[in-house]
Amino acid sequence: MIFYFSGTGNSKWIAEQLAEKTDDTAVDITTLNMAPELKDEKYVGLVFPVYAWAVPEPVRNFARQLAPNVGFAYGVCTCGAEAGLAMKQLNKIYPLQSSYSVVMPSNYIVGEDIEPQQTIRQKLKEAKQAVEQIADEITRHEPVNRVAEGGMAFLKSTLAGKGFDRFARTTKPFFAEDSCTGCGLCARICPSKTIRLAEGKPVWGETCYQCLACIHHCPQRAIQYGEKTKERGRYTIENYL
Numbered sequence: 001m002i003f004y005f006s007g008t009g010n011s012k013w014i015a016e017q018l019a020e021k022t023d024d025t026a027v028d029i030t031t032l033n034m035a036p037e038l039k040d041e042k043y044v045g046l047v048f049p050v051y052a053w054a055v056p057e058p059v060r061n062f063a064r065q066l067a068p069n070v071g072f073a074y075g076v077c078t079c080g081a082e083a084g085l086a087m088k089q090l091n092k093i094y095p096l097q098s099s100y101s102v103v104m105p106s107n108y109i110v111g112e113d114i115e116p117q118q119t120i121r122q123k124l125k126e127a128k129q130a131v132e133q134i135a136d137e138i139t140r141h142e143p144v145n146r147v148a149e150g151g152m153a154f155l156k157s158t159l160a161g162k163g164f165d166r167f168a169r170t171t172k173p174f175f176a177e178d179s180c181t182g183c184g185l186c187a188r189i190c191p192s193k194t195i196r197l198a199e200g201k202p203v204w205g206e207t208c209y210q211c212l213a214c215i216h217h218c219p220q221r222a223i224q225y226g227e228k229t230k231e232r233g234r235y236t237i238e239n240y241l
């Protein structure tokens with residue numbers, strides 16, 4: 001079984017591709033109340049995006065609940081450029097036989113704009129090849145460690161990773177502009193269930209993963225995170241498949 005977490009579809013797409021190629025099933029961890037008891041699973045896969053060179057909190061929590069050493073265990077993180085020590089961090093929680101990172105289009109529009117169309121398409125093309133290779137290696141139960149950690153990985157993953165959890169996940173800068181139609185999509189897809197509609201407009205609670213699903217999926221582009229995102233593009237993988 002492949003367990004995934006995904007804000008804008010990159011990790012979901014990888015998980016589903018791997019499921020298809022390894023004759024497995026991909027499951028969104030945010031749809032599960034708790035990690036299922038695993039019996040006779042050939043593979044246990046964990047697929048997720050890197051946040052601040054670290055593993056997102058819901059993935060860490062989920063991995064802690066998983067029974068160890070059932071089937072061939074592997075992890076694939078997706079990242080815009082560098083994974084830092086995210087896979088080493090995950091390995092401490094849940095031991096893996098194989099660890100990978102796959103570079104995908106970056107969705108972190110809180111920090112910078114989305115990439116040019118050509119870059120996005122090129123990254124997706126290369127990711128497709130990477131998935132083929134990963135699927136082959138998994139099928140052969142070949143232990144592999146292919147992770148693009150990048151420079152100063154220790155510093156980034158410890159300092160930035162902790163700082164991200166403590167300070168960057170605030171929902172205070174979120175707001176919806178007047179173009180919001182009150183469709184409720186943002187509330188329905190929020191994995192932390194922190195958005196509710198009040199008088200037809202979204203209101204954010206406190207528990208946020210910063211997955212950016214709400215901001216990227218809003219059909220009106222009405223959601224902003226402070227002023228900077230007004231000038232930035234939106235990304236979901238569905239627009240490129």
Ligand SMILES: Cc1cc2nc3c(=O)[nH]c(=O)nc-3n(C[C@H](O)[C@H](O)[C@H](O)COP(=O)(O)O)c2cc1C
Pocket residue numbers: 005006007008009010011012048049050051052053054078079080081082083104105106107108210211212
């Ligand atoms: C909060 C946040 C932090 C991120 N931090 C990193 C990072 O440290 N390194 C990196 O290369 N990409 C980073 N990214 C980019 C994502 O990891 C990347 O776009 C990922 O493929 C998104 O996956 P998803 O579509 O499954 O949500 C970050 C994205 C978000 C939303």
Ligand code: SF4
Pocket residue numbers: 176179180181182183184185186187201202217218219220221222223
């Ligand atoms: S998805 Fe966008 S338009 Fe729909 S309720 Fe949320 S903010 Fe409004």
Ligand code: SF4
Pocket residue numbers: 007189190191192193194195204207208209210211212213214215
């Ligand atoms: S509020 Fe938005 S960014 Fe935060 S968890 Fe929900 S969908 Fe993700």
